[in-house]
Every structure is written in C-alpha cells, then in structure tokens.
Amino acid sequence: MEKKLRVGVLGATGMVGQRFIALLEHHPWYEVVTVAASPRSAGRIYEEAVGDRWKMTTPMPEAVKKLVVMNVNEVEAVAASVDFVFSAVDMTKEEIKAIEEAYAKTETPVVSNNSAHRWTPDVPMVIPEVNPEHFKVIEHQRKRLGTTKGFIAVKPNCSIQSYAPVLSAWKEFEPYEVVATTYQAISGAGKTFKDWPEMVENIIPYIGGEEEKSEQEPLRIWGEIKDGEIVKAAEPVITCQCIRVPVLNGHTAAVFVKFRKKPSKEELIERLVNFKGLPQELKLPSAPGQFIQYMEEDNRPQVTLDVDFENGMGISVGRLREDTVYDYKFVGLSHNTVRGAAGGAVLCAELLTAQGYIEAK
Numbered sequence: 001m002e003k004k005l006r007v008g009v010l011g012a013t014g015m016v017g018q019r020f021i022a023l024l025e026h027h028p029w030y031e032v033v034t035v036a037a038s039p040r041s042a043g044r045i046y047e048e049a050v051g052d053r054w055k056m057t058t059p060m061p062e063a064v065k066k067l068v069v070m071n072v073n074e075v076e077a078v079a080a081s082v083d084f085v086f087s088a089v090d091m092t093k094e095e096i097k098a099i100e101e102a103y104a105k106t107e108t109p110v111v112s113n114n115s116a117h118r119w120t121p122d123v124p125m126v127i128p129e130v131n132p133e134h135f136k137v138i139e140h141q142r143k144r145l146g147t148t149k150g151f152i153a154v155k156p157n158c159s160i161q162s163y164a165p166v167l168s169a170w171k172e173f174e175p176y177e178v179v180a181t182t183y184q185a186i187s188g189a190g191k192t193f194k195d196w197p198e199m200v201e202n203i204i205p206y207i208g209g210e211e212e213k214s215e216q217e218p219l220r221i222w223g224e225i226k227d228g229e230i231v232k233a234a235e236p237v238i239t240c241q242c243i244r245v246p247v248l249n250g251h252t253a254a255v256f257v258k259f260r261k262k263p264s265k266e267e268l269i270e271r272l273v274n275f276k277g278l279p280q281e282l283k284l285p286s287a288p289g290q291f292i293q294y295m296e297e298d299n300r301p302q303v304t305l306d307v308d309f310e311n312g313m314g315i316s317v318g319r320l321r322e323d324t325v326y327d328y329k330f331v332g333l334s335h336n337t338v339r340g341a342a343g344g345a346v347l348c349a350e351l352l353t354a355q356g357y358i359e360a361k
C-alpha cells in the first residue's frame, strides 16, 4: 500500500478502543489519525482523557498521545478526517445503530465491535476465515443506505470464537447438536481486577445477554445470503451457559458435539490444524499463520500459557475425546479482546481493504 489509510477509532478511551489503538500502532496499512469519544472526553488530549485508565500491557503509542479527542457525536467532522472507522462506542443499542448508520451515510466504512447491528439483515457479521462471502451483502446494504462507499460490517461476539471456528472446520461431518459452557475473562466486561475486585477468587454465573449471543450468532455466521439478506442456518442447535471467571484475558469453552457423520479423532484433528481461509491465502497483516492449533497435552490449552497464541489471533484446542452421551467433547481457548474483539475487527478491515470495499476517500 503506497499511503496508509487514515483510521478513526470511535469509543477510543474504553478498553476495546484502547486495544484497537495498541494493535494499530505499527500497522502497515492503517494509521490512527482520529480518536473520538463521548462529549465528556472531547477536547482533551488522548493521554489526559484516558489518564490512569490505560489498560493495555504495552505503553500508549506516542502517535496518539497528543491527538485531541473529538466528539463522537460530531459525525461529519470526524468522518471528514478519516478513510474509515473502527467502532467501539459505548452507548445504548439504539444509539449505536443510529450513529454507525450516520457514519456509513457520510461514505465512511464502519467496522464495528458492537452487537447493535449483528442482526441487521444486510449487515455482514464475519469471521474472516469462516464466512468472508457474507461481505457480498454490502452491495445491498449500500442500496438501502443510499451510499456508494459507506457501509457497516461487524464481527461476532467474543464468546463464540473458542468454538465456532472449530465447528466450522468440522462442517463436512455435519455437527447437529452442541452443548457449550464458556468461562469468560473479566476484560470481556471492559474490566481489570483493579476496577472489579469482586471478581478476585470469584465466579459469577451470569453475563447479561451472553447466552443468547453464544447460541444464535454462530448460526448467522453459517447462514447464506438470500435476496440481499443473511438468513441464518438451522443447525447445529447450540445450548450454552456463560460464566464469568477470575481471568484477565482469555475465554475458554468446554464443548460437547453430536455429528450426523461421526468422524475419527484423527480426522477431527487433521481438519482443525489444516483449517485456513482467505486471511492466510492473502497473507493479511493480522492473519495468524496457524489459525487453530491442537494441543495433545492433557492440561492444555491453559489461559496463561496459550492465550497469546499467534499474537492472540489463533485458537487453541485440546482435550478432544469421545464422550459417553455426545460423540465428542473438547476445550477451546481464544483471546477475547484480540481475536474476540479489536483484532477480529482489524482482520475484517484488512480483508475488506484487500477486496476493495475500503479505500482512500
């Protein structure tokens, strides 16, 4: 790429916004030129607006420290300064829907981490290795919005990343019934132990709205485009329990699966380790070389040892074995704020750029 694309981060002061900024620090295609946040932070320089709430383990990038935070509600002004935006705004669902559409209508592509548009029929929700063909629905969305360049694309919820790619790798064996329990890190709620002391040595068996997302979003990922809309798949049916655990980063899933065409364990592992998609073929900057690794050791994957596999963009799977009630069971692990949030969105943007959906204005 001759000149880097100018990027804005909406919701730049929150945890996912910070993760976008950290991930984009040395990005070969993108440069963060605009940070936008609520009117409360607007007008202050970024390092002051964030203050002691910088939650990344790497230092705040020098290039953003002195940027003046713009008011995210001043859509025209923010949009005029960028080629596209990443959205991690913290508002009500209706407000997010409206503001993301407003940005798209300024001919600014929006790649969003938010759930607000995940079920808008002509908005693609994509895991780039799994359903990149869903980006084709953008042409229908642009007609609805009356835009030529602007659109919204979203990535799915963090909780599904530890098992939906795994089940995708096994599609030919026709998984039809899945039971999953997710053990979710506190950073998924935008928190650290410092600001959520209740989570030290504790487990909370409830994450609002999470079980519905975990059960339903994979079906949309596996859906098809019909008449300009994404129609969700009917199978596999998934039932899920989502539990908050005292872990900073890393969502683990313990999963049971029934298959119509029961494979051998060797076949399942072979499909996992060879599963790849367009990000690997195109060698996109954030693509993991190995999307899914299989770990033979009985005590892996472990959060502390494996969450950063492939810089947090890979999925680790282990403990695959036959089950007495279901056909197989396994454990999956993914990084919830990298692959499961900002990193997944950056990979979507890279694929959209490679395919010509995002370009310089």
Ligand SMILES: N[C@@H](CC=O)C(=O)O
Residues within 6 Å of the ligand: 157, 158, 159, 184, 185, 187, 188, 189, 207, 210, 336, 340, 341
């Ligand atoms: N809602 C999730 C975050 C995923 O995007 C969580 O609370 O862990």
